[in-house]
Amino acid sequence: MTDEELAKDLGPLAALTIGVGTMIGAGIFVLPGDAILQAGSLAVVSFVLGGAIALLTALSASELGTAMPKSGGAYYYVNRALGPLFGSIAGWANWMGLAFASAFYMVGFGQYISNIFGMADGYTLAGITLPSVKIVALAGAALFVMVNYIGAKETGRLQNVIVIILVIILSVFTFVGALRANPANLPESNGFGPMMTTTGLIFVSYLGFVQITSVAEEIKDPDRNLPRAVIGSVLIVTAIYALVLVVMSMAVEKGFIAELASGTDKIAVVEVARLLLGPAGAIAMLIGGLLATASSANASILASSRINFAMGRDRIVTPELNEIHNRYGTPYRAIAITGALILVFIVVAPIETLATMGSVLHLIIYGLLNLALIVMREADVPEYEPSYTVPLYPITPIVGAFVSFALIAFINPNIILLSIGFVIFASAWYLGYARTRTTESGELSEWILSRSDEMPDSAVNAANTVAPDGGQFRVMVPLANPEHEKDLISLASAIAKQRGGTVVATHIVQVPDQTSLSYAKDHVDEMDPGNRELLDSAREDAEAFDVPVETHTILSHRSFEEVFDAARDHNADLVVMGWGPHSHGRAESRVDELTQDVPCDFLVLKDRGFDPDRVLVPTAGGPDSDLSAEVALALQSQYESEIELLYVRRTDEETHEEAESFLNEWAADHDLTNATYIVDDGGDVEDAIERHARDASMLIVGATERGLLSRLLRGSLVMDVISDVDCSVLLAEKERKTSIRERLFGRR
Incomplete structure (x- = not known):
């Protein structure tokens, strides 16, 4: 299968607005009321602290993105650096985290539509009652999934328009609010603990910057545009958050916002705009909230589908997700599956769960992303040549990893447990499904295995245990x-x-x-x-x-x-x-034969000079002969070896024509139709092999099926043949499970 490629059709403004558009929606238009209710005057600090944590990871993401501009973003970096086990965790967390966040944004979208049109509390369809907010959210999610299905260029243009409108609305809101601001209106501080809890809640507002790296493969000139978009989006949005929160806190009477957040269904930012700018301000803010939540969902769907696409490319999930649409050039299957998950999450989860799940899963990813940068630097990967490097290395990624993981402790314990369940699921998925399909090891495991003599045994064993095969x-x-x-x-x-x-x-x-x-x-x-x-x-x-x-x-x-x-x-x-003193016509020693199965395929070489020019392969069928054929085919491909297939006819049981038919069919089944076929009518297998091996440079023979006791009492055909021929002999034994009876007495 050839690697699919995505067209580079996202310009610098489109890349920036993917980040800004994702972050600006929930941060300003959905969560400020709850943030002020929980943290009081420190709500502003919560948003600034969240921005500072995001900035540390944004610096690391910028370096990794310029070195590896691949679709998949944080997932791809973690998978490449830490290996597919952590890649599975990062991929599933990023994919599910964005799906949860997209569902959260769409529920926020539904809230604004419900406020604008004064919709009823809920509607019943086919015996199922859903709140009107969620019905609108489902319709909006379906719409934006379709937009992403059409193509990245259309998505980027839509983001540009939405973000420009939002900046205008928020600039007017902030300017007018600043004229009315009074420090005496600031609510009381609720202390450090609630502030940190609030930071964990609102961190879902800072997911957009890494999603820029998720579409890095589609960004024009990523060396320049990617760092500017990633870092710039965090700085711009953090500044906007801080200004808007200050204005909201100081421009209305103390307690007004907390009362709205705790006792009514009204949206806090809309009601503040109504007080500051009158009905026109409320309408403008409703339109802004509608566009903001829509842009957040739109950008998140874009990024999450690309992560799904990248996981398919690495075989963490089925590579069939890689298929690119003939007309639109998008991974349409990945987008469709992501859209279906978003619809399910909208139906089954409350809005608080959607927001906090998105936060925790992304904090896990951000911690792993910072560790990935450290690994790529310390492993000294030759092809790792970023055009942008983080300042103050290694302090920046170390602090970034620590604060990302530490903030999780302040989030709802039930959500933490659910997120841990996702991590366990992702690990089990890798070990049970992806490990036998994915092929690329991470730089960390390769670095450990290349220094196996120097590393602790536990580290080497762990690297081998989780290595992809x-x-x-x-x-x-x-x-x-x-x-x-x-x-x-x-x-x-x-x-x-x-x-x-x-x-x-x-x-x-x-x-x-x-x-x-x-x-x-x-x-x-x-x-x-x-x-x-x-x-x-x-x-x-x-x-x-x-x-x-x-x-x-x-x-x-x-x-x-x-x-x-x-x-x-x-x-x-x-x-x-x-071939050593323990070989008895089988791969095992005499003692091991009674206690162990052959753990994989074995070839045992009786070396009389490695010469694959003319290879004789006796066969009577069976798994060991299958392995002989595989080896002969490999030698033929590598050395253009001449292959001779030998079948000794059982004179009392079959005719010469039947023997020829068997050999022809066996050769065809094993892709050896260009070999020379030999049917020996002598009936004596040992004598036939010895005679035809005289002109051979190598003999490949399957291990005897006779058991240990039979070989000890009567000898072994393989042992006799090895002693009688002059060329090198290659004994082939296929991996198998055998019972104790079969080990002692052989197979029937």
């Missing part, structure tokens, strides 16, 4: 003998390259039982002087194939048995290992 085929190579290192790595790299995968070279250092592993970690060079040289050679040999490579030293009191655990820990899809 979807689409990234991982081939682990346990190395022991330097003489066979190059051949094993070459085989593994050839397979990994054909599968778009990664080679994981491991060296297991066996530590005596009397020696602690912690001591061995500090003296690994003394215990195994050739460790570093062996892994360095493996890295060079794998890089010659232009495949990603990881190297790991594993300290264990076990040797061969540790391979199974290492395969699980490193999420291996295939293990390529050398």
